[in-house]
Amino acid sequence: MSDAFGFLIVGAVIGFMLVPALLKLATMFGLYAIVQEREAQVFTLFGKVLGVLDEPGLRFPISHFGIKALMVPFFGKRYLVSTALRQYYLRNQMVNSEEGTPMGVGIFYETQVNDPVSYLFTNTNPEGSLLANVASSTVSTFSNLEMDKMLEDRHSLSRTVRQTVSPLSERWGYQLGSVYIRKVAFTDRQMVDNITEKVVKRLIQVTSAMKQDGENRVGLIKSQTAFKVSQQMAEAAATRPRIVGEALNEIAKKDPEILSCVQEVMEVDKLVQSGAPVDLVPSNTRALVSLGDGGGGGANLRGLRDGEPLFR
Numbered sequence: 566m567s568d569a570f571g572f573l574i575v576g577a578v579i580g581f582m583l584v585p586a587l588l589k590l591a592t593m594f595g596l597y598a599i600v601q602e603r604e605a606q607v608f609t610l611f612g613k614v615l616g617v618l619d620e621p622g623l624r625f626p627i628s629h630f631g632i633k634a635l636m637v638p639f640f641g642k643r644y645l646v647s648t649a650l651r652q653y654y655l656r657n658q659m660v661n662s663e664e665g666t667p668m669g670v671g672i673f674y675e676t677q678v679n680d681p682v683s684y685l686f687t688n689t690n691p692e693g694s695l696l697a698n699v700a701s702s703t704v705s706t707f708s709n710l711e712m713d714k715m716l717e718d719r720h721s722l723s724r725t726v727r728q729t730v731s732p733l734s735e736r737w738g739y740q741l742g743s744v745y746i747r748k749v750a751f752t753d754r755q756m757v758d759n760i761t762e763k764v765v766k767r768l769i770q771v772t773s774a775m776k777q778d779g780e781n782r783v784g785l786i787k788s789q790t791a792f793k794v795s796q797q798m799a800e801a802a803a804t805r806p807r808i809v810g811e812a813l814n815e816i817a818k819k820d821p822e823i824l825s826c827v828q829e830v831m832e833v834d835k836l837v838q839s840g841a842p843v844d845l846v847p848s849n850t851r852a853l854v855s856l857g858d859g860g861g862g863g864a865n866l867r868g869l870r871d872g873e874p875l876f877r
Contacts, residue, residue, distance in 0.1 A: 595638045598624050603649040605681040608634065610641035614682055619648070646681040650742065655700055659752070660707040662715060667752045670715075672703050672726065675742030676734065684738030691737040695730070699744075702729040707749075719746040 598618060600606055605619040608626060615637065616630045626634035637643060653676070657669040676695060678684045688694050706725050707715055715722075727744040734741045751760070817824045 593638055595626055595634055595643075598626055598643070600624055603647060605646045605648050605678070607644040607646060607681050607685060608637050608641060609644070610637055614686075615641065617681055619681070644681070644685055646678055646684060648678045648681070650675055650677050653696065653699075654747070655696070655703070656748075657750075657752070658700055658703050658707075660704055660715075661709065662712045663709050664712055666712060668707070668712075668715060669748070669750045669752045670703055670707055670746060671748035671750075672699065672723075672744065673747050674699055674727075674730075674744045676739045677742060678738055679740040680735075680738035682738070683736065688737045691739065694737060695734055695739055698730050698733055699726065702726045703746075705729075715749050719749070722746055 598606055600618050600621050602621045604621070605617055607617050608615040608630065610633055615633060616626075618624050618626070618629065626637070652673070654671065654673045656671050658672065660668050660670055662668055684691055703726055706722055706729070723744050723746050726746075727741060730744070731741045813824060813827065816827060
């Protein structure tokens with residue numbers, strides 16, 4: 566039992582030492598290759614491209630390229646190329662507008678390697694060349710444009726830059742993704758201050774105009790409302806005498822005595838509302854000339870015949 570356990574221990578130790586060595590030898594002879602996500606492996610032999618492995622996972626070059634794959638570790642080379650999406654941002658690309666105003670343009674763009682062979686062997690510095698190409702295309706696209714167009718037409722200008730750069734980027738193994746003008750700014754601080762001052766003054770002017778327009782509208786609404794109210798009040802005041810007159814006419818048709826009483830009541834009511842002094846005369850008085858203080862402090866009397874009216 567102890568001998569079997571000892572053999573097991575020895576076998577495990579030999580296995581732990583032998584397996585890494587075998588894997589190392591397999592790697593040295595190129596028997597297998599592990600391709601990562603967003604990665605391509607380019608195999609060359611005697612200075613010529615043997616093939617490309619770009620599918621992630623465990624791959625056996627001999628099954629793809631034949632017996633020549635065993636010669637790559639000795640007479641060739643394996644290149645690892647990242648095909649992940651790359652993002653760049655170029656700041657303050659100096660351009661001049663049509664008016665001669667110095668402007669700084671910031672451009673964002675995305676690239677991805679879609680042809681590893683062209684990426685490795687067509688251009689010695691594809692990343693730097695692409696960056697310089699994007700910068701020069703941006704400057705040539707924006708130079709001598711009107712300021713309004715530079716500030717407003719960013720989408721169309723971005724498409725123009727992308728169409729200009731794409732042919733060269735594809736020749737160098739790149740696929741150009743999104744291209745977007747993110748920033749167009751003034752580089753002269755004094756000009757920025759002048760523009761800010763003009764904008765502030767314009768905002769104050771617009772605000773004052775809006776305020777004055779609001780006040781004018783409010784005044785117009787008030788005057789229109791007052792006119793309508795006064796018109797309605799005048800119509801109401803004109804309606805009352807008509808209604809009262811129609812009612813009195815109806816009363817006169819039915820009973821003239823009631824009309825006479827109503828008129829007397831209305832006359833007394835008006836007399837009371839006027840606040841004029843009133844002198845009361847007994848009903849059995851037979852002589853009267855004048856009443857009130859206007860007659861010299863007393864009443865001037867004279868004789869009246871029967872049936873003669875008291876007031877004239």
